[in-house]
Each structure stands twice: as C-alpha cells, then as structure tokens.
Amino acid sequence: MKNILDEASPLWGICPFGAVKDNLIDCRAKQRLPVNSRSVIIMAFPYLLDEKYYENSNISKYSVPADYHPIVTARLETAAVKLREKYAGYEFEVFADNSPIPEVRAASIAGIGVIGSNSLLITEKYGSFVFLGEIVTDMPIAHEGGEIRECLRCGRCTAACPGGAITDGRIDREKCLSHITQKKGALSEEEIEMIKKSGCIWGCDICQNVCPLNKSAETTGISEFENTALGRAESDTPIEGRAYAWRGEKVIRRNIDLQKEK
Numbered sequence: 001m002k003n004i005l006d007e008a009s010p011l012w013g014i015c016p017f018g019a020v021k022d023n024l025i026d027c028r029a030k031q032r033l034p035v036n037s038r039s040v041i042i043m044a045f046p047y048l049l050d051e052k053y054y055e056n057s058n059i060s061k062y063s064v065p066a067d068y069h070p071i072v073t074a075r076l077e078t079a080a081v082k083l084r085e086k087y088a089g090y091e092f093e094v095f096a097d098n099s100p101i102p103e104v105r106a107a108s109i110a111g112i113g114v115i116g117s118n119s120l121l122i123t124e125k126y127g128s129f130v131f132l133g134e135i136v137t138d139m140p141i142a143h144e145g146g147e148i149r150e151c152l153r154c155g156r157c158t159a160a161c162p163g164g165a166i167t168d169g170r171i172d173r174e175k176c177l178s179h180i181t182q183k184k185g186a187l188s189e190e191e192i193e194m195i196k197k198s199g200c201i202w203g204c205d206i207c208q209n210v211c212p213l214n215k216s217a218e219t220t221g222i223s224e225f226e227n228t229a230l231g232r233a234e235s236d237t238p239i240e241g242r243a244y245a246w247r248g249e250k251v252i253r254r255n256i257d258l259q260k261e262k
C-alpha cells in the first residue's frame with residue numbers, strides 16, 4: 001500500500017473514520033461515503049511555487065496553479081484504481097475539498113501536521129501551503145497519530161488578519177477576506193476597502209504569510225502545479241480551469257474593477 005500512496009503524494013497518513021464521523025460536513029458528496037467506512041487515507045499536496053511566480057501576482061498563492069480539484073482528484077483516483085485491484089472486495093472512494101470529511105481535522109489526527117490558530121493544517125516540510133484530499137475506504141488500516149495537535153499559538157495570524165476573523169483557533173468566515181473575495185452580490189464599504197487594501201482579488205494568504213511555521217516551507221515538486229502557474233488575473237484572462245472559475249466571471253471581474261478604482 002505504501003508504494004501506491006507514495007506515488008500519489010509526498011505526505012499522507014491514516015485517520016480512523018470513527019475519529020471524524022461526528023464532525024462530517026453536510027454536502028452532496030456525503031452520499032458517496034462507503035456504507036461501513038473504516039479509514040480515511042488523507043493526502044497533502046504541496047503547492048508553493050518559486051517566489052518569482054508571486055512577484056507581480058494579484059491572486060492568492062493557492063490560485064496561481066490551475067484549479068487543484070481535477071489535479072488532486074486525478075492523483076487520488078490513480079491510487080484508488082490500484083487499491084481497488086490489490087484489495088478486491090473493499091471500496092475506495094475519492095474526495096477532494098468538496099468532501100464530507102473535515103480535512104484539516106482528519107489530517108491532523110492522521111499525524112501529518114498541526115492545526116494552526118488560522119484553522120489550517122501546517123506540515124513540517126511544506127508549511128500550510130498544501131491542498132488536502134482523501135480516499136475513504138471500508139478497509140480497516142493500521143494507523144499512527146490519533147490526537148489533534150496544535151500550533152504554537154504565537155498570535156501572529158490573529159493580529160495580522162485584516163478582518164479580525166481569527167479567535168482562539170476558530171475562523172469567523174463572514175470576516176475572512178478569502179471568503180469576502182468569493183462573495184456574490186453587493187459588498188459592504190468595509191469589505192470593499194479590505195479587498196482594495198490587500199491588492200489581492202481572489203483568496204487571501206495573510207494568515208499564512210505571517211506564520212513562523214511557514215518560514216522555511218519547501219516548494220512543490222508537483223509538475224501539474226508548476227506547469228500551469230499564472231500569477232495574475234486580468235479583465236481579459238479566461239477563467240476556465242483556474243481556481244476562481246467556479247464562482248463565475250462576475251465576482252472575479254468585480255474584484256478586478258475594485259483594484260482599478262484605487
């Protein structure tokens with residue numbers, strides 16, 4: 001099993017399904033969970049690129065590579081196909097982001113990182129600049145870890161958050177700038193000012209950029225992320241295949257226009 005999982009991701013771990021079953025996120029994908037789910041094989045996919053890609057960027061780091069959902073799903077599916085063949089009789093179901101699994105919590109329980117005050121998973125090697133995805137199976141798998149581990153609670157992310165969204169390791173998503181950049185419809189004056197001031201028209205990296213545990217985060221070796229990097233979104237940039245495409249043209253164009261008003 002190790003070889004199959006190593007081919008898909010440089011960092012993975014096992015979380016017993018029982019450890020997250022009371023915290024499942026309500027979503028349509030929940031229907032795909034195997035009936036007797038026993039284990040969550042959770043994988044981290046580092047996405048940090050060389051600094052040159054961010055120099056003149058106007059979008060958050062996670063959205064510089066092409067949309068991670070198909071990239072991560074393809075890697076997970078390749079592993080799942082091999083697992084289904086090797087462990088016939090068991091189900092292996094792939095999820096990424098749009099998932100009933102509270103991924104940060106599961107990854108911490110699996111022992112692949114700590115949960116930061118900013119509510120993100122922070123790994124030793126790649127910092128918090130990782131995407132998470134998982135294969136849920138009805139196969140029992142031995143696991144290490146077991147406890148949620150926390151960051152140093154140094155308070156830097158709490159102090160730097162432009163919306164004051166972070167309190168005691170919880171995020172008030174209404175105040176989170178990442179959420180605000182994704183909001184449809186009219187924004188409040190305060191929200192408009194936050195977007196203008198940040199210079200970022202999609203997502204937000206402030207709580208990650210100030211984190212001391214991210215200081216020596218390593219760059220990704222995943223070629224699908226490196227080969228698709230595009231650091232700026234302009235009014236005429238096609239949105240297809242980018243991380244912001246799911247929200248539609250209107251929201252991204254509105255945010256670009258706000259930057260022009262500055």
Ligand code: B12
Nearest residue numbers: 060097102103104119120121128131132171178179203204
């Ligand atoms: C909804 C969502 C958002 C919302 C709300 C985020 C939030 N923190 O609530 C918004 C749009 C704001 C958002 C923003 C971002 N997101 Co988001 N998001 C999600 C999503 C789809 C669901 C999260 C969720 O609702 N979890 C369930 C809630 C209810 O969790 P919870 O019970 O509150 O528990 C959390 C905390 O309370 C805490 N916690 C719970 N119990 C305990 C116990 C102890 C002891 C401790 C210490 C902590 C703790 O840890 C939990 C983990 O977050 C996940 C994917 C997924 N399926 O998990 C991605 C996900 C968390 N997002 C991700 C990313 C990359 C981002 C952004 C960095 C993108 C960006 N650059 O703009 C920002 C970061 C903002 C931030 N600081 O959170 C990644 C995070 C990867 C990582 N390293 O952790 C995920 C995992 C997506 C993925 N598949 O890679 N996101």
